[in-house]
Amino acid sequence: MSLISIIYGNAYPIIISDRAISDPDILENIVIPSTGKETGSPVPVVEFRVKSTIIKDILCVAFAGLVSQIEALRSYIVDYFTHRDINKQSLLILVDDISDNFEEYSSVSVLLALGGPELEDNKLMVVCLGNWLQDHSKTNLDILATGSGASEWVKHFVENEGYSQSMGDRRTDCIFRALTACIKYISLEFGSEENLLDGWGAGFDIVYYEGGKFHRYDNVTYSFLYVREDNLDAVKIVSLNHNRYEDENVLVMNYDFYGKFKFSLIPPFGVKESLSIQGITLACKSHDVITGLFIRKLNDEIVRVALLIKEWESDEKPMFIGIKSEDSFRYAFKQEYNEAVNKGLKQFMDIQ
Incomplete structure (x- = not known):
C-alpha cells in the first residue's frame, strides 16, 4: 500500500x-x-x-x-x-x-x-x-x-x-x-x-x-534537532536528510549525530536498471531547510516543532551544503540558519 x-x-x-x-x-x-x-x-x-x-x-x-x-x-x-x-x-x-x-x-x-x-x-x-x-x-x-x-x-x-x-x-x-x-x-x-x-x-x-x-521540490533538507528545556543553548543535530533528483531518481543522503552517513538512490516505477550511484557527485545543497525540533520538557515530555528556514534569494549562498570527502561527510549551515533556529525556539518557548 x-x-x-x-x-x-x-x-x-x-x-x-x-x-x-x-x-x-x-x-x-x-x-x-x-x-x-x-x-x-x-x-x-x-x-x-x-x-x-x-x-x-x-x-x-x-x-x-x-x-x-x-x-x-x-x-x-x-x-x-x-x-x-x-x-x-x-x-x-x-x-x-x-x-x-x-x-x-x-x-x-x-x-x-x-x-x-x-x-x-x-x-x-x-x-x-x-x-x-x-x-x-x-x-x-x-x-x-x-x-x-x-x-x-x-x-x-x-x-x-x-x-x-x-x-x-x-x-x-x-x-x-x-x-x-x-x-x-x-x-x-x-x-x-x-x-x-x-x-x-x-x-x-x-x-x-x-x-x-x-x-x-528539489534539494530539500530535513534537519532534526534535539534540545532540553533546561538548556536551550545546547541544540544538537540528531539527523540530516537531503533529497536531490537525478533524472527521475531521487538521491537521498542521511547523516546522524554519530557521524554515520549513507547515500541511497531510489528509482521510479518502470525502471529496470537504476542509475549507478558510482557516477553521481555525492554533494548536497539546500536553500530551504525544513527543521524538526525535538524539545524535551522538564517533565520528560517530547514536544515536536517544525520550522521552515529558507534563503529567499536564489543567488545567495545555500542555507546548507555538504559533500562526501573520502570516508567522511562534511557539512555546514549558514550562520543565519542557527540564528533562525534559536529565534524560532525562543518564540515557541515564550508561548508555552
Missing part, C-alpha cells in the same frame, strides 16, 4: 507521494531512507520507489497499488503521450481507454493532473481512478488521497489547517504546509514503525505546479 495525495489550497496545487512499497506477506527489518536507520521490528515494506511521473512538463501522474499493474499502466500512459500532444481532449480519450480496460488495473489508484495553456490561474484538470478519499471541509483546502495512509493523511491536514503562521507568500505557505506533514511523519519513524506497519511512509516526493509547469 501507499500514500498519494493532491492538496489544493489557495490555488497552489501540490502532489505528495510516499516511497514505501509493501507486501503484506513479507515481514522483515529494513533500512528506512528517510532516517537512515533500520526498523526495530519487522515491517511489510520491501523496497522504495518514486511514485509520481511528470510528462512533458504539463502532466503529472501518480500511482498507488499493486506494483506489476502500476508498471504496466505507467508504461501505457507514457507510451500514449510519446507521439501525442497533451491536452484536455487527449487526456479524456486516454481516461476512457483506461476505464474500458480497468479490470487490468483493478488494484491500482491513479491520479492524472493536467496543467498547461488550456488552463488559467494556476488551475489543473484532475482525474482520479480507483479508490480515493476526498475532503472539502475547510476553506482554501481541497484534498484527495489514496492508499493505506490516506485516512491519517487527510486527518492531519484537516486538524492542522490554520495552525501554520503565514510567511506572506502563497507558494511558501502551501509548500510549508506540505513539508510540515512530511517532517511530522518522518520524525515519527525515528521511534515507531506504526506507519510502516501500514505499508506507507519512508520519505516523500513533492511536486508543485507553477508557471504553467510541474516541478519537483
Whole structure:
C-alpha cells in the first residue's frame, strides 16, 4: 500500500507521494531512507520507489497499488503521450481507454493532473481512478488521497489547517504546509514503525505546479534537532536528510549525530536498471531547510516543532551544503540558519 495525495489550497496545487512499497506477506527489518536507520521490528515494506511521473512538463501522474499493474499502466500512459500532444481532449480519450480496460488495473489508484495553456490561474484538470478519499471541509483546502495512509493523511491536514503562521507568500505557505506533514511523519519513524506497519511512509516526493509547469521540490533538507528545556543553548543535530533528483531518481543522503552517513538512490516505477550511484557527485545543497525540533520538557515530555528556514534569494549562498570527502561527510549551515533556529525556539518557548 501507499500514500498519494493532491492538496489544493489557495490555488497552489501540490502532489505528495510516499516511497514505501509493501507486501503484506513479507515481514522483515529494513533500512528506512528517510532516517537512515533500520526498523526495530519487522515491517511489510520491501523496497522504495518514486511514485509520481511528470510528462512533458504539463502532466503529472501518480500511482498507488499493486506494483506489476502500476508498471504496466505507467508504461501505457507514457507510451500514449510519446507521439501525442497533451491536452484536455487527449487526456479524456486516454481516461476512457483506461476505464474500458480497468479490470487490468483493478488494484491500482491513479491520479492524472493536467496543467498547461488550456488552463488559467494556476488551475489543473484532475482525474482520479480507483479508490480515493476526498475532503472539502475547510476553506482554501481541497484534498484527495489514496492508499493505506490516506485516512491519517487527510486527518492531519484537516486538524492542522490554520495552525501554520503565514510567511506572506502563497507558494511558501502551501509548500510549508506540505513539508510540515512530511517532517511530522518522518520524525515519527525515528521511534515507531506504526506507519510502516501500514505499508506507507519512508520519505516523500513533492511536486508543485507553477508557471504553467510541474516541478519537483528539489534539494530539500530535513534537519532534526534535539534540545532540553533546561538548556536551550545546547541544540544538537540528531539527523540530516537531503533529497536531490537525478533524472527521475531521487538521491537521498542521511547523516546522524554519530557521524554515520549513507547515500541511497531510489528509482521510479518502470525502471529496470537504476542509475549507478558510482557516477553521481555525492554533494548536497539546500536553500530551504525544513527543521524538526525535538524539545524535551522538564517533565520528560517530547514536544515536536517544525520550522521552515529558507534563503529567499536564489543567488545567495545555500542555507546548507555538504559533500562526501573520502570516508567522511562534511557539512555546514549558514550562520543565519542557527540564528533562525534559536529565534524560532525562543518564540515557541515564550508561548508555552
